[in-house]
Amino acid sequence: MRRFTILAFLIGGVLGAGAGFAIGIFAFPFLFPPPPAMETLAEAERARAVATGTFIHADPSDPVHYGSGRVTVTERSVFLEADFDVGPGPLYHVYLVAQPEVRRSADVRNAEFVDLGRLRAFQGSQRYAIPPGTDLARYPSVVIWCRQFSVLISPADLARAAAAVR
Numbered sequence: 001m002r003r004f005t006i007l008a009f010l011i012g013g014v015l016g017a018g019a020g021f022a023i024g025i026f027a028f029p030f031l032f033p034p035p036p037a038m039e040t041l042a043e044a045e046r047a048r049a050v051a052t053g054t055f056i057h058a059d060p061s062d063p064v065h066y067g068s069g070r071v072t073v074t075e076r077s078v079f080l081e082a083d084f085d086v087g088p089g090p091l092y093h094v095y096l097v098a099q100p101e102v103r104r105s106a107d108v109r110n111a112e113f114v115d116l117g118r119l120r121a122f123q124g125s126q127r128y129a130i131p132p133g134t135d136l137a138r139y140p141s142v143v144i145w146c147r148q149f150s151v152l153i154s155p156a157d158l159a160r161a162a163a164a165v166r
Helices: 002-031 043-047 105-109
Strands: 051-055 067-073 077-080 092-097 113-118 124-129 141-146 151-160
Touching (some): 051 141, 067 141, 067 151, 077 092
Antiparallel strands (some): 067 077, 141 151
């Protein structure tokens, strides 16, 4: 009987620790999100925009993975505008994706992409540097991607900016 009690205690401890860890992964970004970002894009750089787009809620039946707001792409950076907003989660990254009209996670998994880095805030304006030599004409989409679970959070289709067409 004593062995059974010790075994039950150990199994309960392992399961409890595992469940606590799993809940922490999901709950932490919701309970303690980073403050909204407030970076700026100089007017001179904005005038040299190559493309613009708007993040969308790709799967309206999914209430957790959503996004909205505008994005501006210059030759050197991807700038998420002040109205940018995504549902919180773990390990989000900003990708340039060589696939037009990304709407499913498989669209990103099956395409070439450039990882611009980890998302620093779930709301607000923020800038991500584009690696030198990146041919922006090959990347018609910007997406917010969850690397931890390989899930599309929010895509933005890019349209060439008027300044880039001249």
